[in-house]
Amino acid sequence: MGRPKAELVLTDDERETLTRWARRRTSSQALALRCRIVLESAAGATDKDVVARLGIEAHTVSRWRARFVRDRLEGLSDEPRSGAPRKITDEQGEEVIVRTLEATPKDATHWSTRSMAAEVGLSQSAVSRIWRTFGLKPHLVDTFKLSKDPQFIEKVRDVVGLYLAPPEHALVLCVDEKTQIQALDRSAPVLPMMPGMPERRTHDYVRGGVTTLFAALNTATGEVIGQIHPRHRAVEFKKFLARIDKEVPAELDVHLICDNASTHKTAAVQRWLAARPRFHVHFTPTSSSWLNQVERWFALLTTKQIRRGVHKNIQALEKDIRAWIKTWNEDPSPFVWTKSADEILERLAGYLNRINDSGH
Structure with missing residues (x-):
């Protein structure tokens, strides 16, 4: 017979929100499908009925029905996924930023990812990610000239x-x-441009x-x-x-x-x-x-x-x-x-x- 399912009863506000999300053009397809699963279940349809009507797997129906019973509307959003643990500490990131802004290498006028990586003990890709995050571009320089016009x-x-x-x-x-x-x-x-070869002069x-x-x-x-x-x-x-x-x-x-x-x-x-x-x-x-x-x-x-x-x-x-x-x-x-x-x-x-x- 299986375990008895928790009763799924919607408030008027929940029913209105689920219906709006299911019909809204800007809703993702995944969210709209979850809303329809809950609405069908709340209307008294069995899991088998919902599977047949929506053309989905039975475990999908049971999963989102249970999530809604437990967490209500908030449960229909995707749960955050755990990523790989950070390998670069805040102190290491700060060291890269400070050195980039306040110092220069001994043999050059500006840092490269290779020279900075050797200086702080990180990989070139790590230095590159830190620079991109904070908008630092040591290889670029802009020029300007100040006007001395009294007017x-x-x-x-x-x-x-x-x-x-x-x-x-x-x-x-x-x-x-x-x-x-x-x-x-x-x-x-x-010499004109050709596939795989630029114009040459x-x-x-x-x-x-x-x-x-x-x-x-x-x-x-x-x-x-x-x-x-x-x-x-x-x-x-x-x-x-x-x-x-x-x-x-x-x-x-x-x-x-x-x-x-x-x-x-x-x-x-x-x-x-x-x-x-x-x-x-x-x-x-x-x-x-x-x-x-x-x-x-x-x-x-x-x-x-x-x-x-x-x-x-x-x-x-x-x-x-x-x-x-x-x-x-x-x-x-x-x-x-x-x-x-x-x-x-x-x-x-x-x-x-x-x-x-x-x-x-």
């Missing part, structure tokens, strides 16, 4: 204000030049000359006005301004975000701007190219077209650049600026505090 704060607020709250009836254009773009041809033909190259790209990025739409010149002087910059003046509708003001290059501030350029009052120039702080969005677009151009491009001469290079700009403008993508001026300045203040505290 740094005012210029940051001015430029960021244009990004986050552009004026009405106006266009905001990020303007800059990408100079010294080289037309490089490899000394031997490029010679490490040496033949120079075919240089060119300069003037670009203006529309911060609202992502569209780019581009113009190529062989040289980078104020006269070429003034020609580019004339191109912008021609392409932007006459009823719109034009706000130009530029860096502090001398070509942007010559007397000829200033006279040209003074004769066109709808143009307003906003200069980024010195050593702050990251504030000009067109620099991000230049990075895309370099990555997708220039760096791996093969060009026998300047004409071929300029043709590919113009084609890339045309393709970009067919489906432009603006860069969304999210940081406020206050957030940028607060983060900079954090850097300055860290530098002061470092003792350098």
